[in-house]
Amino acid sequence: MQTMSLYEAVGAALTEEMRRDPTVITFGEGVATKRPDLVTEFGALRVRNTPLSEAIIAGTAAGAAASGLRPVADLLFAPFLTYAMDALVNSAGKLRYMSGGQFRFPLVTLAMTGGGWCVGAQHNHNVEAWFVHSPGLKVVMPSDAADCKGLLKAAIRDDNPVMFFLDIGLLYERGPVPAGEHLVPLGSARVVQAGEQVSLVSYGKGVRACVSAAELLAEQGVSAEVIDLRSLKPLDERTLLQSVSKTGRLVVVHEASRLCGVGAEIAAIVAEHAYDRLKAPIRRITGPDAPAAASYVLEQAYMPQPAAIALAAQQLMAAPAARTLDKETVL
Amino acid sequence: MQTMSLYEAVGAALTEEMRRDPTVITFGEGVATKRPDLVTEFGALRVRNTPLSEAIIAGTAAGAAASGLRPVADLLFAPFLTYAMDALVNSAGKLRYMSGGQFRFPLVTLAMTGGGWCVGAQHNHNVEAWFVHSPGLKVVMPSDAADCKGLLKAAIRDDNPVMFFLDIGLLYERGPVPAGEHLVPLGSARVVQAGEQVSLVSYGKGVRACVSAAELLAEQGVSAEVIDLRSLKPLDERTLLQSVSKTGRLVVVHEASRLCGVGAEIAAIVAEHAYDRLKAPIRRITGPDAPAAASYVLEQAYMPQPAAIALAAQQLMAAPAARTLDKETVL
Amino acid sequence: MTSESQSTDLAAALASMALIRAYEQKVAGLAAAGNFPSVCSSLGQEASAVGVVSMLGAQDRILTNHRSAGHLLARGADPGRMLAEVMGRSDGYCQGRSGSLHISVAELGVVLTSTIVGGELSLATGVALAQTMLNPDAIVACFFGDGAACEGIFHESLNLASVWNLPILYVCENNEWQAYVRRRETMLTPRIASWAQAYAMPALSVDGNDVEAVQHAARDAIAQVRATRRPFLLETCTYRMRGHMEPDDPAYSDAAELAVWRTRDPLERARDRLIERGLLTSEDYAELQAQAGARIEAALAYANASPWPAAGELTDNIYA
Amino acid sequence: MTSESQSTDLAAALASMALIRAYEQKVAGLAAAGNFPSVCSSLGQEASAVGVVSMLGAQDRILTNHRSAGHLLARGADPGRMLAEVMGRSDGYCQGRSGSLHISVAELGVVLTSTIVGGELSLATGVALAQTMLNPDAIVACFFGDGAACEGIFHESLNLASVWNLPILYVCENNEWQAYVRRRETMLTPRIASWAQAYAMPALSVDGNDVEAVQHAARDAIAQVRATRRPFLLETCTYRMRGHMEPDDPAYSDAAELAVWRTRDPLERARDRLIERGLLTSEDYAELQAQAGARIEAALAYANASPWPAAGELTDNIYA
Ligand SMILES: Cc1ncc(C[n+]2csc(CCOP(=O)(O)OP(=O)(O)O)c2C)c(N)n1
Ligand SMILES: Cc1ncc(C[n+]2csc(CCOP(=O)(O)OP(=O)(O)O)c2C)c(N)n1
Numbered sequence A, B: 001m002q003t004m005s006l007y008e009a010v011g012a013a014l015t016e017e018m019r020r021d022p023t024v025i026t027f028g029e030g031v032a033t034k035r036p037d038l039v040t041e042f043g044a045l046r047v048r049n050t051p052l053s054e055a056i057i058a059g060t061a062a063g064a065a066a067s068g069l070r071p072v073a074d075l076l077f078a079p080f081l082t083y084a085m086d087a088l089v090n091s092a093g094k095l096r097y098m099s100g101g102q103f104r105f106p107l108v109t110l111a112m113t114g115g116g117w118c119v120g121a122q123h124n125h126n127v128e129a130w131f132v133h134s135p136g137l138k139v140v141m142p143s144d145a146a147d148c149k150g151l152l153k154a155a156i157r158d159d160n161p162v163m164f165f166l167d168i169g170l171l172y173e174r175g176p177v178p179a180g181e182h183l184v185p186l187g188s189a190r191v192v193q194a195g196e197q198v199s200l201v202s203y204g205k206g207v208r209a210c211v212s213a214a215e216l217l218a219e220q221g222v223s224a225e226v227i228d229l230r231s232l233k234p235l236d237e238r239t240l241l242q243s244v245s246k247t248g249r250l251v252v253v254h255e256a257s258r259l260c261g262v263g264a265e266i267a268a269i270v271a272e273h274a275y276d277r278l279k280a281p282i283r284r285i286t287g288p289d290a291p292a293a294a295s296y297v298l299e300q301a302y303m304p305q306p307a308a309i310a311l312a313a314q315q316l317m318a319a320p321a322a323r324t325l326d327k328e329t330v331l
Numbered sequence C, D: 001m002t003s004e005s006q007s008t009d010l011a012a013a014l015a016s017m018a019l020i021r022a023y024e025q026k027v028a029g030l031a032a033a034g035n036f037p038s039v040c041s042s043l044g045q046e047a048s049a050v051g052v053v054s055m056l057g058a059q060d061r062i063l064t065n066h067r068s069a070g071h072l073l074a075r076g077a078d079p080g081r082m083l084a085e086v087m088g089r090s091d092g093y094c095q096g097r098s099g100s101l102h103i104s105v106a107e108l109g110v111v112l113t114s115t116i117v118g119g120e121l122s123l124a125t126g127v128a129l130a131q132t133m134l135n136p137d138a139i140v141a142c143f144f145g146d147g148a149a150c151e152g153i154f155h156e157s158l159n160l161a162s163v164w165n166l167p168i169l170y171v172c173e174n175n176e177w178q179a180y181v182r183r184r185e186t187m188l189t190p191r192i193a194s195w196a197q198a199y200a201m202p203a204l205s206v207d208g209n210d211v212e213a214v215q216h217a218a219r220d221a222i223a224q225v226r227a228t229r230r231p232f233l234l235e236t237c238t239y240r241m242r243g244h245m246e247p248d249d250p251a252y253s254d255a256a257e258l259a260v261w262r263t264r265d266p267l268e269r270a271r272d273r274l275i276e277r278g279l280l281t282s283e284d285y286a287e288l289q290a291q292a293g294a295r296i297e298a299a300l301a302y303a304n305a306s307p308w309p310a311a312g313e314l315t316d317n318i319y320a
């Protein structure tokens, strides 16, 4: 299998989908400059640089998507989405519904997110939960190159607007990627590693932290299951609930701020639908409710660390298991 | 006590605070036209109409706040905030932190939200959770005129950016309002009605639905406690956890979409910190993950209804209480 | 042929304007009577809508906004389905989901109507880009207000359209009001057409209450857009004769200015000109009005008979 | 006196430019060597920064962006605290929270620096509004790039500033690049100054590599803003001599164009003019460069010695 970075996986997915379907186009600030291969193969009309105007980039993508094209718009860093919210939320997310189904919006928005480059909170801000909260959108965030390619290809083929977040810290990490028709359906989580006693659920680079935490836990004799959500909307509730039903313990992990984040949603789903399988409180290990600092030291401290995840899991192992034991005795 | 609508309560709070503090100013699209009394008393420099330019309205408010003024910017309907996100999220929410504390942003952003006017999803979209998720902001949403005045006065005096949401369905509802120095501190929930068996937690017009649901439940012999969060950030976790610790059952109610909404956060907090007091799953009764339709029938169906809340509570009463009973027996 | 210019038949334009007028008068009456949704009326702005829309080809696309009834009716929309939409009924063009503020009629090429001021400007570039790739005969007409011109998206949209050579006829309906704010409180230049210079875009201001003038300007502008595949900004100078939203709220309106603009009524001007030319009699005009009125009455009956959507359909059509 | 114009001493300007040059060269070297944060270099644009900033009064406010080192040093910022900030250390102006992209120094009136392109344009109006109410002697200088001029907020900011009579000197540093995109790919007019007409705002383009020309233009513009309490758009025409971000990536740069602009180096032009006027010798210049270099070396030593923030401070200064 070929090895490539997530950045290259994006290029591979774009190339394959643009070959397959002449309505796929891509544009953004510097897209043509940074992906000259695409310009060479597909021409300057399908691969474009844009002015520095995020709002019209997103609006153009939405308008084009509703008119028969499949645009992939690169909006660079997630905080720049603040300029593009109307087109994404009010147009792409709502106008299908509001028109009684007259339009569809097969568009993909790329944005980089998260820590790793010491560039501070106006480049590093994880806002995926905003879009999970907004109707009509899909939200995806891969944790490795293979998923990146497979999810992006699926996103481009999807008839709905997909927010595709790239974790900055992973962007140049290389990994094996299947060639050709490798599709990862939106809405399917991946059990990265099976385990029995606690479920560690995350996405993006949080997955790696969970895998490291699982190693720490294994050393301590605790069997952890690691789940990579991959798609935050639609969310694979089934895989989530199956895991927690088995383990009875849940630690949700993400770099985004805690309040109203994806971890809150995961916790709420479990507290509603797997309540009677829980053996301990639900724990969230997330970024703090703070802007991200540029300073390396603080940026590191901001991100969920394996040790903290493992500690949280250990605390759950020690939690009032009494309750569940009783129940198990009775039921 | 005087009786007034929430709309009038906003005017009363503005008048009192502008009298008290000459740095308080207010502007927005039509603010001067719609509040001629303020123009008469405070002059055209402190009460301004603006061009139709939400981004610069919010940016101007943020810049002025950091420079010694206390602006109250009216952005009309919540979906229009999509144009103003950079100034609110990237500037007002972050630049204090990112500058090492060099600036503060005493600014209030007003926005109407929710159903009631049959104007559809580009006017009716509850996005308060976006701002709860974003660092550095406060988020407030009153459920009656008295709180509206008291919270707005507190928000204007607060040295931080406050998103102040007005529930459209309540805007012209009248209620008693204390005259003069009536302040409701941000971050304090209100126990609207005490109860023993289930906690109904909400804000905005969801509070009224909860009160009605509590009446239905009382008829069925169930004692419900109703909590009005009032301030979504900071959130009064103490009042929340006290209530759930007492009742052991929680139904969270809001009109905003379910996924990553405030209800998810409430559920997650309780699942973490009051897990061992829970006697049943946590239920959310929320707006669907859909844009709001204009049609009266669909708009009504969108909003949480008392009957649905009461039914959810009843289901919790019937839920696997076994588990908790066991625990109570043992502990 | 798609790229031929449409005829500028004044009598047909007057009939179209009369239908819009009858529609808006009926809606205003219903709203004043209460228990009717809020509506942004285009009453008094009929010449701008008819003048531009009548010059477009069937293959062209139209984007409009909250004040859309004129554009829709001029394009041939059924007033019954429009009223049903306003009233939130199943037979509305958007199955009652839109209500009055964002009526799209894809089958007529009226697409992606948004009530977010500037929404049409944000989407028009993409619609036009798709036409250049998939439907190269078509151009896009994008209607927006003087208020929308103050939004940042105006700047971004016109700039991109110019840089990318997009075939868009931007139509700024300058009606001197932006909801509760006067246009002159919001900008220092009298004409928005002058703003097109920054984008090296041709532009023209036209008397927006003279339907013939609008037709001629639109015909030429459309021909230019078709020929050059480049954008054009046409400003139709008109006046908002009613409050921002029905029911009318005259509290903040300018009676003197209204009186002046009443003398410029687009229907009366077209009528008088046709009478002068011996092409119409007063009786003909009365008949035309009566026909328009009758059509709107029938439309209202249709809308009233249309069923409400079922609550069970609440989450239909979110995803494709 | 605050409203008096500042002196246009060319020798002082050259010294200021030499300090900026030394700073940017040092940073470029550190970044090229690796293990140093990314930095947007203002190397080659020194005349724009010094020319404008040297004409402002102490009471005036400055807003800048990601490419701010020139503005900060021209204003008298300590290169040690700047480097400490770039390196994420506690003694940085923002305690290491900002890093290189958004350095504010409130004590020098450099406020609300944002790296969101257009952020400065969004905030400048509010800063200016506050000055008119609280500090009426002061004006605001707002630096932004040709790229920022493409953002919608440019349009909204300039329009509001004009309608509200805000005392803002908008300074568009047109360096022909917008990250990885050429300016001419993004607009059809060669000069952004021409865009001010839409806002009835006076404007001027000036050779941005001639520090005297910039000083004279800025002095006059500032005087006009002070006198009229109205905004002015000054465009400084210059060139980005390095990649978008250090370490430099010359892959997409235009070697021919770079060569032309190298002949317009602002320091060399000021040096040659001073030598011509008999006010400087080559030795003086070498000495000046040496002093600047020494200051930057000392600054780097200071920054290197500055402690990292403690992880426990992670959530300080979120709320006031
Ligand atoms: C972004 C946004 N801001 C504010 C509004 C509220 N609003 C609806 S129409 C309108 C006035 C629009 O003025 P203009 O563009 O001139 O169009 P007109 O109504 O005069 O036809 C306003 C302020 C909105 N719908 N969207
Ligand atoms: C809203 C936004 N979009 C994109 C970026 C990424 N970015 C940073 S600087 C820059 C180029 C800015 O160009 P210009 O305004 O001309 O300033 P210059 O860098 O040339 O000084 C870009 C695209 C950003 N920081 N913010």
Ligand SMILES: [Mg+2]
Binding pocket: C145, C146, C147, C173, C174, C175, C176, C177, C178, C179
């Ligand atoms: Mg108008």
Ligand SMILES: [Mg+2]
Binding pocket: D145, D146, D147, D173, D174, D175, D176, D177, D178, D179
């Ligand atoms: Mg530039």
